[in-house]
Amino acid sequence: MVRAARTYLGRFLPSRHDYQSLHSAWKTDLLSGITVGIVALPLALAFGVSSGVGAEAGLITAVVAGLVAAIMGGSNVQVSGPTGAMVVVLAPVVASHGAGSIAVVSLLAGLLVCALGLSGLGRAVAFIPWPVVEGFTLGIAAIIFLQQVPMATGTAGVPGENTLLSAIGSASRSSFPTALQTLAVVAGVAAVMLLLPRLHKALPASLIAVLLATVAADLLRLDIPRIGALPHSLPTPAMPAFDASPVGGLLMPAVSIAALAAIESLLSARVASGMVGPDGRPTGAYVPDRELTGQGLASMATAFFGGMPATGAIARTAVNVRSGAKTRLSAIVHALVLLAIIYLAAGLVGRIPLAVLSGILMVTATRMVSRRTVNAVLRSTRADAAVFVLTALITVAFDLIVAIEIGLAAAAVFTLRKFASLSGVQREEIPGERVPGDKHIAIFRLDGAMFFGAAERVLQEINKVQDIQVAIIRLSQLRMLDATGAHTLVEVISALELRGVTVLLKGVQPQHLDLVTNVGVIRSLRHHKHLFTALAAAVEHARSHVRPNADAGAAAS
Template identity: 80%
Template structure:
C-alpha cells in the first residue's frame, strides 16, 4: 500500500504561478458565500452558530490541504445537519465534538483501506432521492426559525415543523416571516442583476440592517467569540462512548458519501476558461475529510463534509488549485476576529430564509422529471429513498434505496435470461421431432434459476434434450444447481440429456456442483453442436429400433 499518495505533494499546487490571482478571488468569493451558510447550519443542527463557523474555518482549512481534490470546499452542510439534529436532541450538543472525532477516525480508516471508489456503486436515482429527502428536511427544519419559535427536540422533522407553526405568536411571527420573504426575494433577484454578486451575504446585511433600524424584537444569533478557541480534547465519558458508536458510524458514512459525491461532481465542472478541474484521489479525499472532522472536534466544532454548492461556486469563480479553499477558510477566520459583533446581531429568521432557498435549489426539476420518466425501477428507488429519508433516517434511506435498486436490477437481469427451444440446424431427419435443442443465454443465477428450471422441465414428447450453454454470460452456484435439477428431472422421465458448450470459466463450477455427474454418461458433455446432435439422433434411432424389436 502506497501511503504517500494520501498526503500533500508539490503537485497539488501545479500551475499556481499562473492561477494565484484567480485562486485568491475565488477563495474570497466562496468565503463570503460560506459565511451565512456556516452560521445557519450551526444553528439548525442545534450546536450553535459558533460551532458552524469554527467548523468552516478549521475543517475547511484542513480538508483543503489534506483532501484529494484541488477545488473541493468543505465545511458544515445541510445533509450533516439532518444527521446531527437527532443526536443533539438525544445526547445533547456537548457530545458533537466527540462524535466528530470518532467519525473522523472512521473516515480516515476508510481512506487508508482504499475504499474511496465504493461511492461509484451508489446508483444515480438513490443519490437524487437522498438529495430530495435532505432538501425537504432542511426546509422543514427552518420553520421554527421562520416563525420565531423554539425548535422542538425530536427525530420527526415534519411534526416539529407543524408544532412550531402552531405555537407561533403575533406579532413575532409576522416580523420573522416578513424577514424570510425579504431574504428569499433578495436571493432570487440579486443573481438577475449580476451572477457574481454574493446574494446570500447581501440578504444578510440588508435584513439585519432593517431589523436594527426597525428595532424588531425577534430572536438573534447572540454573542460570538472574538477569537478561535484553543484546541483541546473534548470531555469524554467512557460510559457514553458505547451509545455514541452508532451515531458516529452514521456521521462517518454520510461524511464519506457526501464528500466523494461532491468531489466527483467537481471533476465534471468547468471554470470560466472552459477547462475541467481535473481528477481527484478518492482515498486521499476520505483521509483529508476524516482529519478535517477530527480537527474540528478538537476546536469544539462539528463534523464536516465536502460541500457541493460551495465547491461549484469555487470552480465557476475560476479556482484551479487548493489555495482558493485555504483562502476561503482564512476569510471566515477574519470574520471571527473582526466582525463577531455584527454577526451576533443577525436574526435567526435570516438564516432560516437562506436555508429555505438553499433547500429549494438543491432539487433540480429536470433531474426529478428525467428519473421519473426513465424506468419504473429507477423511479421507485428514487421515490422510496426520498420518502424514507424524510420519514426515518438518512443512512437507512441509502441502505433501503440500494436494496430496492439491487432487487429491481436483479429482477430485470433475470428477465433477460433466455431459454429458447430452437430448430435443429440443417436438413430435418426422421426422429428429429423427438429431440429438443435448448439454448440458454444471459445470466443463469439465483434470480433466474427457478424460471429456467420450470420452462425446461415442462417439455413433453421428447427423448433427448440438448442444452447449449455456450451463450451463457454468467453462472453462479444457484444456477449450476438448477442445471443439476433440470438434468435429474429429465433423466427421471427417461429423457437423455446432452450438454454442449460449457465455457472454460464455468467448467470448474459445473463440475464441483455436480452438473456433469448428474448426466447419464460422462460422454454426454460436448464442445461442438454437430457431434451433440449426431449423438442425440443415434439415441433416437436406438430407441426406435428397440420399440420395433418389441413389437
C-alpha cells in the first residue's frame, strides 16, 4: 500500500522527464522566458490594479505563482499568473470583504484546486462544450473592457456595483480636463499596441506602449493617477490572518475561484498542447491532474506573500510557445525576470499612469475574442448559437460560475433533445413470405439511444399498436441504453403481457446484457426462452404462438 501511494503521488512531482529537451533547447528557452517576462509585466500590474488588490499583489502573483506552477504544473509550456478572468471574480470579493481577504481566499481556493487534481478530476474539462467556452470567453472579455472605464476616464468605480452600471456611472462622472488626458493616454497605448506588431511581430508592443506613454505623461506633466510606490523586494512570507467569522463568508467565493482556476488553467493547457512552435512541432501533451495540483500549490504559495489566486494564462502561454519554448525553464525564467524588476526597477514602475494599464487591458480584452470564432459558433446550429449567446450574457450580467453552470445545463438540454430526436421505435415488416396469422405479429426496432430523454416516447409509440398477439422487440440497433431505458423496457413488456401479448426480445447486445438482467427486463418476459439472437428464429417462434388462432379463424371462414 505504501508503494502504491508513493507511485500515485509520484505522478504529481517534478521529474527528469520535465526537462528532457533542455540540453538542446536551453538557449531558446532563456530567450522565450525573457520575452514572456517583458510581456507579463504590464499585464500583471494591470490585473492587480483592476482586481482591487493593487499592482504590488499582481506582480508578486506573477513571480511566485509563475515559478511554483512552472515547476509543479502538468504542462511544459504553460505560463501562470494573474488573469483577466480571475480579476472579474476577485473584484466583488475585494469590494465586500476588503483586499486583506484575498490571501485567505487564495489559500482556500488553492487547497480546493489541489484536491480536484488529487481526486483525478482534471480530465473533466474535456466535457465542457465549445460554445460554452467561447461564450464564457466573450463574456469575460466584455467585463474586462468595462472594468477599465473608470481608470480610462480618471474616475473611481463604485465597489461591488455591476460592471456595466459602474462603467456607465464612471463615464457620466468624469470631469474635464482629467478625462481628456486619460482618454488620450488610453488611445495612444491602444494605437501603439495595434500598429507596432504590423511593423515587426517580435517587438514587445505592450512594454513599448508603457514606456512611451509614461515618458510622455512625465514630459507633458499630466496630472493623472499613477501606480504609486511599490516594494523593492518580496515581502516576508507569513500565514494569512484567519478570522472565524469572515472565513465563513469567504468559503463560497473560494469555491467559485477554485472552479474558475481549474477550468481556465486546464483550458489554457489544452489549447497550448495543440499549438506548434516556430519549428512546426507540437508542444506535446500535458497531465491534467498534475496541472491542477500545480496551480493549486501556486495559489497557496501566493497567499503567504500577499498575492492573489493564479491560473494558467493563455495569452502569455501563447507568447511562450510562439517564442520557441520547449521546457519549463522558459516559464521559470519569466518569473525570475519579473523578480529582477521588483528589486531593480520598482521606482520606475511606480511612475506608470493607471490609464496606461487601462489601455493595455482594453486591447487585451478585444484580442481575447476572435471574430472568426464568433461567426463560426453563430453559424453552426441554432442550439449551439443559443448556448454561446446565453453564456456570454449571463457572464456579463450575473456571475462567471453561474454562467458556466447555466451554459452547461443549456448545452446538456439541447444535446439530450438531439439524442431523443435521433432515437425512436420503428415497426418493421416480417421478412420473407407471409403466412396466415402474420398480421397478429408486430416487429418493433429500437434505434439510437434508449435513455431517460427518449424512453417515455418509445413507451407511448409501442402502446398505440393494437390487435396483435406477439411482439418482437429488436434491440440490435440500440447504441445506448441506460437504467431508465431498461426500466422502460420492463414497463413495455409488462403492459403488453397484461394485454395478452407475448413479448420476444431479439438482439440484446453484450454490453447491455448485464444492465437488462439486473434491472429485470429478462425476468419480465413470460419465459426465459423468449430471448433470441436471430430474427428468423424469433419470427418462427412467434408464429408458433399465433398459428392455432389463425387456423381457427381460417376454419370458421
